[in-house]
Amino acid sequence: MTLINQRIIKNKVGLLNLAEELGNVSKACRIMGFSRDTFYRYKQAKEEGGVEKLLDKSRRIPNLKNRIDPVTEDAVVAFAFENPAFGQARASNELRKRGVCISPAGIRCIWVRHNLEIFKKRLTALEKKMAEENIVLTEAQVQALEKKKEDDLATGEIETAHPGYLGSQDTFYVGTIKGVGRIYQQTFVDTYSKVAFAKLYTTKTPITAADLLNDRVLPFFEENKVPILRILTDRGTEFCGKHDSHDYQLYLGINDIDHSKTKVKSPQQNGICERFHKTVLQEFYQIAFRKKIYRTLEELQDDLDSWIDEYNNQRTHQGKMCCGRTPEQTFLDGIKIVRQKVDGLNLAVV
Secondary structure (H helix, E strand, O other): OOHHHHHHHHHHHHHHHHHHHHOOHHHHHHHHOOOHHHHHHHHHHHHHHOHHHHOOOOOOOOOOOOOOOHHHHHHHHHHHHHOOOOOHHHHHHHHHHOOOOOOHHHHHHHHHHOOOOOHHHHHHHHHHHHHHHOOOOOHHHHHHHHHHHHHHHHOOOOOOOOOOOOEEEEEEEEEEEOOOEEEEEEEEEEOOOOOEEEEEEOOOOHHHHHHHHHHHHHHHHHHOOOOOOEEEEOOOOOOOOOOOOOHHHHHHHHOOOEEEEOOOOOHHHHHHHHHHHHHHHHHHHHHHHHHOOOOOHHHHHHHHHHHHHHHHHOOOOOOOOOOOOOHHHHHHHHHHHHHHHHHHHHHHHO
């Protein structure tokens, strides 16, 4: 018996007991807040069937959770896999053409039960089904999966397979130091391991963008024998220009590095660098400028290098691939994946 039912019986029995104790039905009803008719109804119910008869009986007809026949439900679920990009209203219209009559609300109820109520969940389920059953995708399914990749990129979810697969580079305005002028930070983050590199400059030019790669990034990757395949940047003038005359573009070409650019006015596509800039601002610059007065760029660079070293080697990271490891440890563990891919490629060539 539920707690609510126990409470109901206790009140009704209490009314009957109080009336018997006082010997006055009217007084007991006034104290308990019941009418005399209610008292005699309770009394009659108890006499006929005992305490259990005092339970309230609902006149509502039970509303079953699933009143849709299994054939219709299976058709709705199958349609979600066939056309994951369709919403519930369009799915209802299309299913009606096939002789399956169900409202948009009914479709949503079924999708909720099967965890398919939003576009992203339907795509995730399709990817899982494709991997498990090795099915051949239709054109609509392929288009939906391609759209998901574009949306993931737009929200900062970047596909990355191993260290060096994709690097993210951006320019961060630090501020102005008296006697030095405006200060810019060139930033590079490996999207797999989150290993970061940063160098300060007083200008924002293609030369400074290429210098970071030449001075800090490429030597590190070459030392670990990991090639950089592609770099993602925004469309700033320090990164984009004519391939035959732009210093940054020439440097990428010489080192056989592909260049990807974000969409116009879409900084979130380079979200890994943007997030690192928020971290370095909160955990380094805002603290450092309160503790010390910097008079030279080199002095600030030395302290930044110390912080970067701690970031890469000591600070645990909660990124998708790091899972609580430091970026440096994630990078070293990921080198095994690079070796396997290189060895597999060499065997294929032989």
